[in-house]
Amino acid sequence: MIGRLNHVAIAVRDIAAASQLYRGTLGATVSDPEALPEHGVTVVFITLPNTKIELLEPLGADSPIAKFLEKNPDGGMHHLCYEVDDIHAARDRLVKSGARVLGSGEPKIGAHGKPVLFLHPKDFNGTLIELEQA
Numbered sequence: 001m002i003g004r005l006n007h008v009a010i011a012v013r014d015i016a017a018a019s020q021l022y023r024g025t026l027g028a029t030v031s032d033p034e035a036l037p038e039h040g041v042t043v044v045f046i047t048l049p050n051t052k053i054e055l056l057e058p059l060g061a062d063s064p065i066a067k068f069l070e071k072n073p074d075g076g077m078h079h080l081c082y083e084v085d086d087i088h089a090a091r092d093r094l095v096k097s098g099a100r101v102l103g104s105g106e107p108k109i110g111a112h113g114k115p116v117l118f119l120h121p122k123d124f125n126g127t128l129i130e131l132e133q134a
């Protein structure tokens with residue numbers, strides 16, 4: 001079911017500083033920041049030869065990553081995103097297996113304009129999983 005690793009997400013307090021770290025110190029190609037108010041984050045993507053790094057900064061009062069940053073003040077690895085061929089079939093299989101699909105259970109459009117879902121970290125070895133329609 002899960003396919004390519006689409007991205008590894010890192011929550012950061014200051015996305016401009018983190019972008020400069022990747023662009024300057026690590027010599028990476030970093031996209032411009034994109035505000036995603038419907039997801040409560042501002043994101044940039046760092047394109048690597050085999051996957052992407054997503055930097056996330058809280059946006060708005062009830063950002064889903066605010067509590068994560070309270071617990072991890074320096075930032076940290078936030079989630080992994082796997083691609084799936086059919087996100088509804090994946091959702092149905094996961095619900096049937098007893099895994100918790102976060103939010104309404106209906107995919108929302110993510111940063112790449114594709115439907116995404118999130119799975120509870122407590123069901124997946126303490127790791128927040130995002131699924132994105134390939």
Ligand SMILES: CC[C@H](C(=O)O)C(=O)SCCNC(=O)CCNC(=O)[C@H](O)C(C)(C)COP(=O)(O)OP(=O)(O)OC[C@H]1O[C@@H](n2cnc3c(N)ncnc32)[C@H](O)[C@@H]1OP(=O)(O)O
Nearest residue numbers: 039041064067068078102110111112116118121126127128
């Ligand atoms: C979609 C746009 C973009 C894209 O790529 O396209 C994005 O990726 S946007 C990413 C931001 N959006 C989300 O993260 C949505 C899904 N997240 C959530 O629904 C919540 O953050 C949730 C449910 C994972 C955690 O909710 P909350 O922080 O309010 O609850 P707690 O702090 O009580 O956490 C419960 C429990 O889970 C542990 N936790 C929380 N976040 C993570 C994490 N990222 N990785 C691992 N574990 C996590 C937290 O420590 C608590 O554990 P406990 O042992 O009870 O302390």
Ligand SMILES: [Co+2]
Nearest residue numbers: 009054081130
């Ligand atoms: Co993501």
